[in-house]
Amino acid sequence: xxxxxxxxxxxxxxxxxxxxxxxxxxxxxxxxxxxxxxxxxxxxxxxxxxxxxxxxxxxxxxxxxxxxxxxxxxxxxxxxxxxxxxxxxxxxxxxxxxxxxxxxxxxxxxxxxxxxxxxxxxxxxxxxxxxxxxxxxxxxxxxxxxxxxxxxxxxxxxxxxxxxxxxxxxxx
Amino acid sequence: xxxxxxxxxxxxxxxxxxxxxxxxxxxxxxxxxxxxxxxxxxxxxxxxxxxxxxxxxxxxxxxxxxxxxxxxxxxxxxxxxxxxxxxxxxxxxxxxxxxxxxxxxxxxxxxxxxxxxxxxxxxxxxxxxxxxxxxxxxxxxxxxxxxxxxxxxxxxxxxxxxxxxxxxxxxxxxxxxxxxxxxxxxxxxxxxxxxxxxxxxxxxxxxxxxxxxxxxxxxxxxxxxxxxxxxxxxxxxxxxxxxxxxxxxxxxxxxxxxxxxxxxxxxxxxxxxxxxxxxxxxxxxxxxxxxxxxxxxxxxxxxxxxxxxx
Numbered sequence: 307x308x309x310x311x312x313x314x315x316x317x318x319x320x321x322x323x324x325x326x327x328x329x330x331x332x333x334x335x336x337x338x339x340x341x342x343x344x345x346x347x348x349x350x351x352x353x354x355x356x357x358x359x360x361x362x363x364x365x366x367x368x369x370x371x372x373x374x375x376x377x378x379x380x381x382x383x384x385x386x387x388x389x390x391x392x393x394x395x396x397x398x399x400x401x402x403x404x405x406x407x408x409x410x411x412x413x414x415x416x417x418x419x420x421x422x423x424x425x426x427x428x429x430x431x432x433x434x435x436x437x438x439x440x441x442x443x444x445x446x447x448x449x450x451x452x453x454x455x456x457x458x459x460x461x462x463x464x465x466x467x468x469x470x471x472x473x474x475x476x477x478x
Numbered sequence: 479x480x481x482x483x484x485x486x487x488x489x490x491x492x493x494x495x496x497x498x499x500x501x502x503x504x505x506x507x508x509x510x511x512x513x514x515x516x517x518x519x520x521x522x523x524x525x526x527x528x529x530x531x532x533x534x535x536x537x538x539x540x541x542x543x544x545x546x547x548x549x550x551x552x553x554x555x556x557x558x559x560x561x562x563x564x565x566x567x568x569x570x571x572x573x574x575x576x577x578x579x580x581x582x583x584x585x586x587x588x589x590x591x592x593x594x595x596x597x598x599x600x601x602x603x604x605x606x607x608x609x610x611x612x613x614x615x616x617x618x619x620x621x622x623x624x625x626x627x628x629x630x631x632x633x634x635x636x637x638x639x640x641x642x643x644x645x646x647x648x649x650x651x652x653x654x655x656x657x658x659x660x661x662x663x664x665x666x667x668x669x670x671x672x673x674x675x676x677x678x679x680x681x682x683x684x685x686x687x688x689x690x691x692x693x694x695x696x697x698x699x700x701x702x703x704x705x706x707x708x709x710x711x712x713x714x715x716x717x718x719x720x721x722x723x724x725x726x727x728x729x730x731x732x733x734x735x736x737x738x739x740x741x742x743x744x745x746x747x748x749x750x751x752x753x754x755x756x757x758x759x760x761x762x763x764x765x766x767x768x769x770x771x772x773x774x775x776x777x778x779x780x781x782x783x784x785x786x787x788x
Binding site (some may be wrong): 333 | 488510513543620662
């Protein structure tokens with residue numbers, strides 16, 4: 307159970323550390339489900355507040371997957387109460403690169419297109435896809451965070467890739 | 479190794495390079511994989527907005543560490559909702575546009591007597607000679623800097639950029655140079671005016687540097703000397719080195735917007751020389767004089783008849 311003060315999550319240093327370490331991942335995870343960044347940041351806050359409330363009973367070694375579990379449930383709760391269907395949408399920021407301005411605009415539009423393709427992927431597969439490609443996590447790590455098997459992660463990823471591939475094929 | 483259901487994880491393992499040789503073989507048959515790989519590159523570039531962790535922490539700490547009680551509040555003010563609606567509308571419009579602008583070919587053509595200037599996404603400048611065409615899609619550009627050319631164009635590539643020009647008979651790859659590519663009929667020719675260029679006609683490869691050129695006629699590759707800073711046609715002249723009369727008169731037709739008919743002239747004879755693109759009479763005099771031919775200009779300079787000199 308509780309070891310030293312340092313390990314105990316009810317301590318402000320430890321708790322802050324857990325936030326700094328996984329806060330962005332949790333936000334991205336929630337975002338992959340709802341597509342709304344402001345909402346994702348709100349729910350991230352709620353997730354950590356819940357963690358704080360349960361800090362005494364939380365094993366620091368499993369806090370990572372625990373956070374994902376809390377976050378996932380919070381998203382479900384939010385939309386259940388809202389009575390609005392969850393609808394993945396997109397943000398409009400894109401990277402600046404070396405293209406001249408008129409072509410930057412076109413690239414933004416293409417990225418918006420690809421982001422739209424994401425909304426056609428079922429939620430579980432989309433989440434895995436984004437954790438893999440945008441957060442650059444390995445399948446084993448994704449499996450650990452989501453508490454599923456690596457095979458399950460691979461299946462979801464495969465599904466996402468098939469959908470993207472087919473969407474591209476149709477357009478071309 | 480479990481055999482069941484591995485096909486349900488196939489693509490997931492494919493991108494990690496985790497396939498059995500048999501699976502790799504199967505995938506070689508699958509269509510659309512290269513496009514998928516390219517789309518994945520774009521997804522990899524997508525970054526989500528930065529999360530101001532420090533600011534978020536301040537907010538969180540106030541609710542946890544520094545709070546006597548933890549109070550959960552959720553406000554949804556009208557303003558953010560309006561912004562989300564606006565974003566959704568912008569997205570719907572954007573998706574429609576986004577695909578088509580990325581995949582729609584950008585095409586540039588010149589007709590007879592015309593030259594055109596095109597600027598590529600990286601700032602490289604392309605000047606098209608008459609009767610030529612350049613096309614590319616932003617998709618191909620992002621993928622591997624490829625443009626397609628028919629006819630002839632002079633390229634001034636922004637320094638440090640890699641570039642491939644694909645023409646029916648070959649490819650030219652460069653690194654920050656100035657070069658001219660010509661692909662007409664059976665002739666594929668590249669002249670390098672600055673820097674270094676790699677050229678292939680799918681059979682032979684060659685690297686040429688400033689002052690060098692190569693001309694492929696079928697399988698035969700001939701070295702060329704390039705003595706000027708820019709191709710002749712950009713200075714109002716058409717230059718030829720052992721080109722067939724057919725090629726010479728074809729170019730003349732392109733430069734002057736007219737039709738040339740010949741009667742009993744051996745069009746495979748070779749011509750080496752220069753004609754002016756500014757003056758039809760002078761051009762004809764130059765070529766015909768050198769080749770013992772006579773010419774007749776008709777129909778208000780729209781038709782020229784060539785025949786052998788008596």
